[in-house]
Amino acid sequence: MLVHICCAVDSHYFLEKIKEEYPDEKLVGYFYDPNIHPYSEYRLRYLDVEYSCKKLNIPLLEGAYNLEEWLKKVKGMEHLPEKGDRCTVCYDDRLENSVIKAKELGCDKFTTTLLISPKKSQEKLAIIGDNLTKKYGVDFIFKDYRSGNGGEIQGLRVKENSLYRQNYCGCLFGLTAQRENQKKIMDEMFNPISNQILPESIEQRLELYKKRNRFEDEKKEYKIIKQKFLNYRLMSGKVIVNKEVIPSYVFAYSVINNKGFTNGKVELEKDEIFYFNRDEIKFITLKTFNNFAKTNYKSTKELIYKPLDFCEEVKLRYEILKNPYDLSALIVVDEVIDSKYEIFINSVTYEDIKEEIV
Known part of the structure; x- marks a missing residue:
């Protein structure tokens, strides 16, 4: 049959x-x-x-x-x-x-x-x-x-x-x-160009259930549990300087405002962090990123296509900003110059539930 x-x-x-x-x-x-x-x-x-x-x-x-x-x-x-x-x-x-x-x-x-x-x-x-x-x-x-x-x-x-x-x-x-009725973001359809595995994405679930299979084959004890957390998706982001889009990497959990757009200038630099004059935005250079992350990216564009693991990125964000509750935008660029910046960040943060193996 x-x-x-x-x-x-x-x-x-x-x-x-x-x-x-x-x-x-x-x-x-x-x-x-x-x-x-x-x-x-x-x-x-x-x-x-x-x-x-x-x-x-x-x-x-x-x-x-x-x-x-x-x-x-x-x-x-x-x-x-x-x-x-x-x-x-x-x-x-x-x-x-x-x-x-x-x-x-x-x-x-x-x-x-x-x-x-x-x-x-x-x-x-x-x-x-x-x-x-x-x-x-x-x-x-x-x-x-x-x-x-x-x-x-x-x-x-x-x-x-x-x-x-x-x-x-x-x-x-x-x-x-189903998602329209639930008024929920359809995050199943997100797949970043970097192929970074996002929290509670299908790709993350796939890795989790592969791990379950390994534990079964190895006869290890395990349990799949659920945990509530704050999830994040970056829909789009870009930085424009002198009417040109420059390579920029937007850290996870970066939020600006309801419009998703702001403009202004850098007003302060302290401990290699550049503070924007609006919307609590911070910039760091690629060199600073490499120093913190102990990496050797040659360009911000390389970072965009080959980013850190998502959890490593979140840990690095905390190491730089010293605040686990900070949702301000943190952006990596090749260099910070004295000029007007236009910043577009369309992102969503939302309560979610994910599975983990313990």
């Missing part, structure tokens, strides 16, 4: 039940989810499914990540609500691809873990599955493992196995609507 798998949160308990109910079936997991976006989230969910299947001793295959084809199929449906026609097209695509794979492998049955997800329509999935059975001659196995206390047991399995509990269905359009 081929089992289409959407994510480990939905699949782990589902696979346990299928194994229990069909003890003589050889199960094959099939991860086919081109709807998941961005790609880093796709890789994280695949990593988690791989981990889950390994625990359950079920072989896993990965389908193609043909996002462009999927986007073409749902074109014009971007703003439809979840469980609407866009989701139906998505079910069609994933189940038809799965049944084709099942037939290719010689499986005479197929099913999907979408059936256990509380956000998916079992009625639509049953209709699609039955139609595919008629078309391809592979039996669709409908199982409702979420009724009764199934959802509660599913949640326990997630906790017991330290599975990644994602907070959106997977597709860009569902994520957009």
Whole structure:
């Protein structure tokens, strides 16, 4: 039996039940989810499914990540609500691809873990599955493992196995609507040009769950905990001097004002820190940065593309400013000159929750 798998949160308990109910079936997991976006989230969910299947001793295959084809199929449906026609097209695509794979492998049955997800329509999935059975001659196995206390047991399995509990269905359009409704920044879509791993980014979660896998392989004791913290995202930033944009590096947790723009001049230099005459902005030169960080960057542009680790940057900020609560802008430039500066910083600070391994 081929089992289409959407994510480990939905699949782990589902696979346990299928194994229990069909003890003589050889199960094959099939991860086919081109709807998941961005790609880093796709890789994280695949990593988690791989981990889950390994625990359950079920072989896993990965389908193609043909996002462009999927986007073409749902074109014009971007703003439809979840469980609407866009989701139906998505079910069609994933189940038809799965049944084709099942037939290719010689499986005479197929099913999907979408059936256990509380956000998916079992009625639509049953209709699609039955139609595919008629078309391809592979039996669709409908199982409702979420009724009764199934959802509660599913949640326990997630906790017991330290599975990644994602907070959106997977597709860009569902994520957009969800974050707009929550009035939250869509920070899942941030990926700085420097590739610096940001706090509570998908990339950070990916590293955390890779660490979980290592601890499991090494049989180390661990626990995934949550902690509340102040998060930060720099949307854009630039410094203009004499009508020219100059290379500048804006430290994490730099905020100026509600407009995101200010102008003025440097009015004081003390202990290699240059104080701006407005909005509590501070400048340091690249040479000073290198002295503090014990680095040897040749230019600010190099720092922009190859920055420090985020946590190291935050520690350095504290070392320079001597105040852990300081949200004033700290900017690195090649040199500070006596001229008028125009500064644009569009940034957001917000309460957030992240996972850590202890």
